[in-house]
Amino acid sequence: MSAPALSTVRVGDELAPLTRTVSQEQINAYAEASGDFNPIHVDADFAVAVGLPGTIAHGLLEMGILAEALSRWAGSADRLMSLEVRFSKPLVAGGTITCTGRVVAVDEAEGIATLDVEAVSDRGERVLTNGRATVRLSG
Amino acid sequence: MPDQSHVGRRYEARGQVVDGGRAGAMATAIAGPATAFEPHAVPPTFAAVYCLAPTLAQVFTDPEVGVNLAGLIHGEQAFEWPARARPGDVVDASAEITDVEEKRGMTFVTLRFEAARPQDGAVVCRGRSMMIIRGQA
Numbered sequence: 001m002s003a004p005a006l007s008t009v010r011v012g013d014e015l016a017p018l019t020r021t022v023s024q025e026q027i028n029a030y031a032e033a034s035g036d037f038n039p040i041h042v043d044a045d046f047a048v049a050v051g052l053p054g055t056i057a058h059g060l061l062e063m064g065i066l067a068e069a070l071s072r073w074a075g076s077a078d079r080l081m082s083l084e085v086r087f088s089k090p091l092v093a094g095g096t097i098t099c100t101g102r103v104v105a106v107d108e109a110e111g112i113a114t115l116d117v118e119a120v121s122d123r124g125e126r127v128l129t130n131g132r133a134t135v136r137l138s139g
Numbered sequence: 140m141p142d143q144s145h146v147g148r149r150y151e152a153r154g155q156v157v158d159g160g161r162a163g164a165m166a167t168a169i170a171g172p173a174t175a176f177e178p179h180a181v182p183p184t185f186a187a188v189y190c191l192a193p194t195l196a197q198v199f200t201d202p203e204v205g206v207n208l209a210g211l212i213h214g215e216q217a218f219e220w221p222a223r224a225r226p227g228d229v230v231d232a233s234a235e236i237t238d239v240e241e242k243r244g245m246t247f248v249t250l251r252f253e254a255a256r257p258q259d260g261a262v263v264c265r266g267r268s269m270m271i272i273r274g275q276a
Contacts, residue, residue, distance in 0.1 A: 020171055020173065021172075022171065023171065026168060026172075029164070029168035030165070030168040030169070032164065032168070033164035033165035033167075033168045034168075034187055034188055035188065035192055036192070038208075050209070059213040060216065061168070061169065063184050063216060064165070064168075064169035064183075064184040065169055067169075067182065068176050068182075071176055071177065071183075072176055077176075077180050077181075077182065077183050078180070078223055080183050080220065081220060081221075082218060082219040083217070083218055084215070084216065084217030084218070084267075085215065086214065087212075087213050087215065
């Protein structure tokens with residue numbers, strides 16, 4: 001996928017939604033790669049003991065999936081200039097996350113698009129909110 | 140527990156190597172059963188490894204700050220990537236506690252981060268994290 005040209009991007013354009021079911025195996029792999037072995041992510045007994053329905057995905061794993069949705073739209077992760085989110089609700093292991101986004105501003109002089117982004121779970125919970133990203137466009 | 144007196148504390152982790160193998164493992168973990176979009180690139184959120192982790196490890200073990208790790212939740216995260224981290228880059232990471240607030244029996248700690256390549260001065264990541272700590276230490 002090539003980067004969208006500045007001249008073709010409009011306010012209101014939407015990202016192709018990226019949906020991913022996050023298994024415990026995936027969470028374990030993320031723990032290994034990130035070095036974050038907080039037991040709420042990898043130890044079901046511990047997670048339940050602290051009041052969670054089960055182990056939950058790392059917020060930064062969800063943010064990584066959102067960054068991938070943006071990277072696919074932008075053509076490369078290299079074009080992602082900034083990303084911020086609030087981790088509003090936990091995503092339980094085995095849950096499905098859908099990341100979406102919409103262009104809210106285009107700075108033609110700088111060649112930068114600003115997008116509102118978020119993610120919802122298959123439980124209907126808004127897991128990532130207050131999301132904002134900036135992407136450098138080509139051309 | 141963290142309080143206002145800890146605002147301004149700085150932590151440094153120099154010489155962090157951007158490990159290409161581990162970056163690839165993160166790209167694979169983010170993709171799960173799917174194929175990674177750019178399997179050989181450093182995922183943007185790999186900043187968690189070369190910038191956040193080595194400085195947060197110091198924050199979390201600072202006996203004077205006394206973070207209760209069992210009650211810790213990641214509340215918000217912002218990243219900027221002015222330049223791109225590449226596999227093999229060596230970066231100096233730093234963090235500063237910029238705000239501590241008590242609300243509804245919880246402590247909200249905000250930190251700012253930066254990671255720069257001393258070789259050319261390029262900033263590869265700026266970050267802001269808001270951590271929520273529930274309960275008492």
